[in-house]
């Protein structure tokens with residue numbers, strides 16, 4: 255079946271190649287038809303916009319913005335907006351497809367989408383970022399909607415940007431529409447627990463993985479790459495459950511201490527030090543590669559895509575990988591990790607805690623009601639644990655990696671739903 259041959263993997267993989275080669279493998283194992291393969295592969299909608307924004311110096315700069323709706327088969331599309339210098343349409347396409355599979359794995363009623371704007375938020379003032387986010391929202395007025403496509407934060411965006419988006423969208427409609435976006439500040443209809451939700455889901459998956467591998471959390475060590483919203487909370491919550499965090503990192507480099515890093519102290523340090531670990535004294539400085547290949551029981555890559563390539567994979571010494579980031583492992587690294595017997599809990603499962611609590615936020619907005627943090631945590635922990643168990647069982651059943659098992663669970667669900675809904 256020519257159409258289902260694995261996509262050739264180029265020398266330098268990009269996230270879209272990585273996503274497609276796993277997708278191809280899972281569709282082959284599921285015996286998906288050619289028609290269904292194309293339905294699930296080709297994004298439902300791709301929007302590219304030019305966004306003229308007045309900078310603080312009075313000059314106008316045009317930024318390129320993207321929104322890709324990969325699928326709306328399971329429900330309205332859902333996915334974050336990324337502000338980063340190297341965002342491009344292929345990356346957004348991969349990230350949108352990952353959202354489809356992620357929502358399906360945790361069984362929430364959403365399709366997948368992703369947005370992005372090519373910009374460097376670190377070099378922009380608050381005013382410039384606000385004008386950019388409002389321009390992007392205006393350009394996407396006919397795309398977004400509580401029943402159409404619901405954005406959320408991703409790399410380079412957070413609560414502040416979601417508040418601007420909600421305000422701009424609401425103004426255009428002449429009424430307050432909370433449910434158009436998730437990841438908002440709590441005072442503006444955000445959900446309790448959303449901020450730490452992705453890190454919390456990583457923690458649940460890490461503990462579930464340790465249980466399967468018979469690793470006692472109180473005797474275990476963990477290295478966390480990336481100390482943003484995902485990595486910092488994953489580290490903090492694992493630390494609270496007895497796991498010794500021996501390394502952390504951010505764009506300033508890696509920090510290693512075999513005696514364990516005090517995560518609360520590191521979080522306080524970063525908050526006071528304009529968002530970076532630069533100059534952190536609680537550990538010795540190491541490189542990114544050293545962090546990824548440290549002798550630790552658990553590795554949580556929670557930074558960006560394709561950080562674990564073949565070379566790194568060969569040198570890895572951990573027993574369990576829990577992917578906090580989207581796409582941190584390149585497809586070429588997968589077989590090496592599998593051969594080494596490392597259990598890799600894939601991104602579309604491990605970091606799905608964020609979108610799960612986004613779903614709770616949307617539900618609360620539509621109910622006009624607020625849940626307690628305890629209810630949010632209890633329900634999201636249950637969803638994450640059930641999804642982990644289902645993917646783990648599928649891994650055994652098909653005798654594949656946990657990653658391919660997660661794709662199998664997701665693709666099977668979306669394909670079956672499509673069959674019920676029917677096409678044109």
Ligand code: GLU
Pocket residue numbers: 332333334335404405406407408409436437580605606608609610612
């Ligand atoms: N950007 C996050 C992700 O990649 C969250 C998406 C959402 O909450 O909609 O999962």
